[in-house]
Amino acid sequence: MAQVKVTDHAGEMAGEFASNAEESVGVQAQDAGVPVMFGCGSGACGTCRATVTKGMEHLDAEAIDEAQIETAENEVLTCLCAVKPEAPADAEIELALENL
Ligand code: FES
Numbered sequence: 001m002a003q004v005k006v007t008d009h010a011g012e013m014a015g016e017f018a019s020n021a022e023e024s025v026g027v028q029a030q031d032a033g034v035p036v037m038f039g040c041g042s043g044a045c046g047t048c049r050a051t052v053t054k055g056m057e058h059l060d061a062e063a064i065d066e067a068q069i070e071t072a073e074n075e076v077l078t079c080l081c082a083v084k085p086e087a088p089a090d091a092e093i094e095l096a097l098e099n100l
Pocket residue numbers: 037038039040041042043044045046047048049077078079080
């Protein structure tokens with residue numbers, strides 16, 4: 001399980017949770033009480049967009065489904081991305097969410 005930290009639009013810590021490869025990072029964040037906003041939930045609206053400030057190499061941006069919109073190289077759609085199954089147990093991922 002990778003450790004995921006989420007910061008809000010002001011750069012304040014919004015939450016931290018252990019994330020597995022089974023579900024999207026966004027769903028697991030919500031389950032952990034981090035209020036990541038979703039719109040479509042299917043990679044089409046960009047509401048859940050996050051900037052990855054650490055650990056991009058441990059994320060599969062399209063683990064759940066194919067994105068229908070463009071993202072920058074350092075961005076993911078949290079409704080679609082998940083931790084890679086091969087990520088080490090001590091992997092650290094940091095996400096900055098403008099919509100939070
Ligand atoms: S919720 Fe719409 S792209 Fe993720």
